[in-house]
Amino acid sequence: MSRPLLQLALDHTELNAALLSVEALKESVDIIEAGTILCISEGLNAVRTLRKVCPNHTLVADLKVADAGETLAEQAFGAGANWMTVICAAPIATVAKAHSVAQKYQGEVQIELFGRWTLEDARAWRDIGVKQAIYHRGRDAQASGQSWSKEDLNNMAALAELGIALSVTGGITPADLHLFKDIPVHAFIAGRALSDAAEPARIAEAFHQQISAIWGNK
């Protein structure tokens, strides 16, 4: 298994606060995400600004697109995103249109897994050409005490077997990483665990140390 990447999710309501986190963390993370809260609060100007500040990072627009796949993909990739999220509840026609625009920009669509979805859906996404999904323990689900379960891990393994690269998110800390040791995780996404830390770069380092200890250095 190759070494999972570390993704910083920026879920600030103000761009200036997000940029402070980026300044503190951009040397310590592989992927920068303009989170849904930031995109909705500040619009795609957030993505354009992050593209300027981080010209060489992979940049994700976490729009959780449910409809209007073509227009929103043109907006997101045109603003400089490399990856854009589409919610699993979106009609397959929306996924296909978003993927088609993504390809034009040499970008990728990531399916955000929330609520009801099936492996049949996952095969349909893969057959369209989608290569990535995000396995999500929702922020509110997490706050209400819902933890990572055996079922989560089995679902992740089944998606990985379909050839889908998985990013994992939902209140993850370095101490949680061992739970995923048998899954070929593509990226771990952390938001407040990094941004809200007293010493953000030190927490990022703890993520990398745990990743190396579990998955090795390659």
Added chain:
Amino acid sequence: MSRPLLQLALDHTELNAALLSVEALKESVDIIEAGTILCISEGLNAVRTLRKVCPNHTLVADLKVADAGETLAEQAFGAGANWMTVICAAPIATVAKAHSVAQKYQGEVQIELFGRWTLEDARAWRDIGVKQAIYHRGRDAQASGQSWSKEDLNNMAALAELGIALSVTGGITPADLHLFKDIPVHAFIAGRALSDAAEPARIAEAFHQQISAIWGNK
């Protein structure tokens, strides 16, 4: 059945273009919606601006919230929205948090129905206190030729029986309204059918005439 309302969905990528539609149509519609495309392109500044321009209209922030229900509801209702959409795939904890913030602002959550959902889900939303849902023929599904079906109409009737007020959207024109004559529709949502018309106010009038012909004037 009471007379359905008419909602203008603004799905422009630029606020200025949306404001031109509002100018042409605000006297002809009951509800103004800041569509997902507009909210993502321009951020919540779009909602704040529409609140100023239309101080007395019901104003919808179509955010299709999937997570972070509390934060996004604070942002949307704080910006002046009366109603905010939450996608059906959202965890029930997200729906509950969004609804709780909505109540604080005397606003309402609307569940946007996309993809897989069940009447059991609908009962759970209702039991939390959610009173509205949006029955949606997706823009991309519509473009790929998917039409309103008997199954759609049966689903709408079942939701209405649960006491959920339904808004209906997806490429609707005045000529389509008769399809819904047996459903207690709360509002019809039209976007490009109104905005892109050569004479927008005349199309709005055609909607109202059809609504009166089918549901009466009360």
